[in-house]
Amino acid sequence: MSDGATTRVVIIGGGFAGINAAKVLARDRRIAVTLIDRSNHHLFQPLLYQVAMAGLSPADIAVPIRGLLSRFRKVSVVQDTVTGIDLEAKQVSATGQSWSYDYLVVATGARHAYFGHDEWESNAPGLKTLSQATEIRRRVLQAFESAENEEDPEVRKELLTFAIVGGGPTGVELAGAIAELSRSTLTKDFRRIDPRRTRVVLIEAGPQILAAFSAASAVRATRDLEELGAQVWTESLVTDVSEDSITIGNDGEKLRTRTVLWAAGVHASELGSALSGELDRQGRVPVGADLSVAGHPEVFALGDLARTEDDSGAVLPGVAPVAMQAGRYVGRLIRAELAGKERRPFRYVDKGQMATIGRSKAVVETGRLRLGGFLAWAAWLLIHIYYLSSFRNRALVLVQWAWSYVTFGRGARLIVDREWRNPET
Ligand SMILES: Cc1cc2nc3c(=O)[nH]c(=O)nc-3n(C[C@H](O)[C@H](O)[C@H](O)COP(=O)(O)OP(=O)(O)OC[C@H]3O[C@@H](n4cnc5c(N)ncnc54)[C@H](O)[C@@H]3O)c2cc1C
Structure with missing residues (x-):
């Protein structure tokens, strides 16, 4: 006081x-x-999808707020x-x-935001908190495990179909990562299923993915995603989500899937x-x-x-x-x-925007510069590592990334959480 x-x-x-x-x-x-x-931690949300896709562990991208501010004696932290x-x-x-x-x-x-359909949330979790990221990781990895045990080929197909709703940077990152997970990391892990037959569909209501980017970057990102094996559906408005399907448009077109991830609307x-x-x-x-x-x-x-x-x-x-x-x-x-000074207006310095596609491609736009491919991904990596500042394990994360880059490995492929509670509801 x-x-x-x-x-x-x-x-x-x-x-x-x-x-x-x-x-x-x-x-x-x-x-x-x-x-x-x-919450007791500050979260580096831009890398949440890496936790959801088993590339990083939760502690790599979160740090206790108390620890971040402990050296300042006149700051009290309350959870x-x-x-x-x-x-x-x-x-x-x-x-x-x-x-x-x-x-x-x-x-x-x-x-x-589920555009007035909060009931979709349990079948289509979003990615905003660590518990949501580990829940998505659990659902994605569990789908492969369940498919391996499944006798019915139709159900197996549903289990190996992943729908991501929302073609912004997070949706693009999730789609690219699942496509890559199935076509590289997991290929040798299963005996009865072939993870390379996984279907990944990125569903966007608007005319292009990455709406905030130029049309050229969106086309490039679409091509990169398709090369990884993902499908991109634009002008596809989701009208229903259920346990085993997602409905597009008003004429009731259905995509049968057991895993829907929500990356549309906030x-x-x-x-x-x-x-x-x-x-x-x-x-x-x-x-x-x-x-x-x-x-x-x-x-x-x-x-x-x-x-x-x-x-x-x-x-x-x-x-x-x-x-x-x-x-x-x-x-x-x-x-x-x-100190008795007058207020000056806030001026935002825009340094550009970026989205990554899989483990070695990205699109970057800054000023008039448009970058794609590996160079853009390297820029993305450096910037994200830089901004992981105040995260003590920045160097460790970099080493871990370098390792998984070389080996295609995803070390955090653990199914641990069985129950999900959304802290925001
Ligand atoms: C998956 C994902 C990927 C993203 N990728 C990028 C990216 O690549 N590049 C980029 O620039 N941006 C990205 N963003 C957006 C960026 O993370 C946000 O713009 C940024 O976090 C906003 O910061 P903020 O401080 O306003 O809110 P937040 O960082 O969300 O922090 C809000 C804090 O408020 C706390 N809080 C909320 N309600 C209460 C309450 N009632 N009482 C007490 N505490 C409360 C929360 O626990 C949280 O710690 C991404 C976001 C997500 C979810």
Whole structure:
């Protein structure tokens, strides 16, 4: 609590935005920071698909928030789920405790959206948390095991068919990884089935995959996926998901499959409704040029939770660099304001976008530069390793990758979790 001279900053969410804000604020002795997250770890979401596809282990891409911030004495970390924000009383409440603040930074991210069909979730898990990643890994590996034991050729075919819904970077990465897993890593592991006959279908409602990329990159990624053995279906709107099939379009075309993975559509964290009555269609909180919420200059919404516009009015995408830069910006803004300086607007520096396809291809777009193939994959690898910073095992991850690159191995091919609980519901 405030001792008069200390400014209390409460940060909700220890993702890319929250952690970066905390690190900047922690260096100011006038400020006491309380960071609250429902989970005890900060997660490097861009590599979640590697955990889901048995390429990396959970501990390679997650780090305890407490450990990340332990060297900053004026930062307290609390593991709890925030359930309410009282903007007038300047109070945040969680299960059984509450905090008063002078400044509030809300960065609670986003969750999956099933376009009004939440009932699809149990048959089509999304990829957002570590438990979801290990559940996807379990389902994919279990499908091969069950196919090996299956006598009925039709059921075996269903077990060896994988549908990925959503042709954004995550869908492309999952489709490429399953295709590769079946055609390289697993080929010698089974006796009764031939994993190379696995069918992987990437299903996208729009006219091209990787909608945020140029048409040329999308064509290249489609070709790369097809070379790996995956099929790409565009203009294919999913209208139903059941235990053993997925339905496309209104005329009821069915793809029989026992494994559907969901990589389409996100919705901002529910906490946004405590900050604004004017959320956009994806539940994002509109923020001003200083990332504050209308009518509350002491409250900021950042990252995937916020609808942030650039100078031209374009909405910034829900990607890690936007969240990281926003976190650092708000940290600096609060420090500068305490030093009596005026607020300056947030300016996002766009360094481009990338998506990887299998273990040695990618597409990268930065400025006018368009890269594909192995060179793009090498750039992707270097950037991801670089941003795994603050993860103590960065070097280990690199060695592990190099090893699996040479051997086609996927060391984390373990079926461990039997029960799944979505922490977001
Ligand atoms: C599978 C996947 C792949 C991705 N790949 C890329 C990529 O290649 N490149 C890229 O730039 N971006 C990628 N992204 C997007 C990127 O990860 C997000 O834009 C980024 O994580 C947003 O950061 P954030 O801080 O806003 O939210 P998050 O990182 O999601 O953090 C939100 C935090 O808030 C906590 N929280 C939520 N609700 C509460 C509550 N009520 N109480 C307490 N704590 C709460 C959560 O536990 C979490 O720690 C990917 C995302 C996913 C899911």
